[in-house]
Amino acid sequence: MGVDYYKILQVDRSAKDDDLKKAYRKLAMKWHPDKNPNNKKEAEAKFKTISEAYDVLSDPQKRAVFDQYGEEGLKGQMPPPDAGGYSGMRDGGGGPGGATFRFNPRSADDIFSEFFGFASPFGGMGDMGGGSRGGASGFPRQMFGGDDIFTSFRNASASGEGGSSQRKAAAIERMLPCSLEDLYKGTTKKMKISRDVMDTSGRASTMEEILTIEIKPGWKKGTKITFPEKGNEQRGVIPSDLVFIIDEKPHGVFKRDGNDLIATQKISLVEALTGYTAQVTTLDGRNLTIPINSIVSPTYEEVVKGEGMPIPKEPGRKGNLRIKFNIKFPSRLTPEQKTGIKRLLTSS
Numbered sequence: 001m002g003v004d005y006y007k008i009l010q011v012d013r014s015a016k017d018d019d020l021k022k023a024y025r026k027l028a029m030k031w032h033p034d035k036n037p038n039n040k041k042e043a044e045a046k047f048k049t050i051s052e053a054y055d056v057l058s059d060p061q062k063r064a065v066f067d068q069y070g071e072e073g074l075k076g077q078m079p080p081p082d083a084g085g086y087s088g089m090r091d092g093g094g095g096p097g098g099a100t101f102r103f104n105p106r107s108a109d110d111i112f113s114e115f116f117g118f119a120s121p122f123g124g125m126g127d128m129g130g131g132s133r134g135g136a137s138g139f140p141r142q143m144f145g146g147d148d149i150f151t152s153f154r155n156a157s158a159s160g161e162g163g164s165s166q167r168k169a170a171a172i173e174r175m176l177p178c179s180l181e182d183l184y185k186g187t188t189k190k191m192k193i194s195r196d197v198m199d200t201s202g203r204a205s206t207m208e209e210i211l212t213i214e215i216k217p218g219w220k221k222g223t224k225i226t227f228p229e230k231g232n233e234q235r236g237v238i239p240s241d242l243v244f245i246i247d248e249k250p251h252g253v254f255k256r257d258g259n260d261l262i263a264t265q266k267i268s269l270v271e272a273l274t275g276y277t278a279q280v281t282t283l284d285g286r287n288l289t290i291p292i293n294s295i296v297s298p299t300y301e302e303v304v305k306g307e308g309m310p311i312p313k314e315p316g317r318k319g320n321l322r323i324k325f326n327i328k329f330p331s332r333l334t335p336e337q338k339t340g341i342k343r344l345l346t347s348s
Helices: 005-009 017-031 037-057 060-075 108-116 180-185 269-274 335-347
Strands: 172-178 187-198 204-215 224-227 242-248 254-257 260-268 276-281 287-292 301-304 321-328
Touching: 005 017, 005 037, 017 037, 017 108, 037 060, 037 108, 172 180, 172 187, 180 242, 204 242, 260 269, 260 276, 269 276, 269 321, 276 321, 287 301, 287 321
Parallel strands: 172 242, 260 321
Antiparallel strands: 187 204, 224 242, 254 260, 276 287, 301 321
16 A cells, blocks of 8 residues: 555544644644755655645545545546546546546645645745734734734735636634623624735735624624635735634633533532522623522532523523532531531431
């Protein structure tokens, strides 16, 4: 058997598209020839193999051929598993019964460009905006903080010279940190982007634009907001989409669990056994007073209906507030206290 593309990408044979992308990003950045000037020859070979592995495993037909016949099947002339289902992947002379699979790998630089927006993140890219680079991955640089977050979004698009069909540059993703209060109440954030645009004569100029993002109450971490084709304009390439991904900042009081909010309160053993009143300030500033009349065991939770996070798809409805307890036990008891507690508990 020839090379094992799954081993090269360090993924399982059941790896999904996201697993392949994650593995490729990590390995391609590590072995890019420009990042390895001292062992460039080895890096070039590994970079090419990594790209070839991703090219095969991310393509359903190539992967099917590889799974059935291995590398020899890809690079030889094995019949494909489903010759009729893939246009443009057969030779011209076989006819329906004699169709053969032809392996035609994309270049390593093309694949890298699709992921990162340019052929090399380590040098030779030209100005990334204002004379400084936007970072190793071409992602934007944060300029200002606060509720109105202004971000410079200068991205170098993939070079797409030649060929009549335009391809789209890979999307540029950026995390958008939001406080739990933002996600509870909803808010508006403004993002300032700077990008290259082309006039009718093909000359590039820099344009600044402010994007407004409406954060809806109840949005979760991982929610994506896409601004189509707001990347750099370049001849032969459809500009990238800009994608903002909601991230949730840690909160001092609450933890989020889906649509529920969890608050933990410290109480004494006496309060746990005899009753306690919990005071909670909500994310929109209301003060709740919640009497706890049950005996509080270490695993007990008091559930307050409808005081959790808003549910975006069900306006007016909220999850629950769950109050957990951290019970502080006494470090020592006097003989008299022990006798008194024994007498009280055995007589009850």
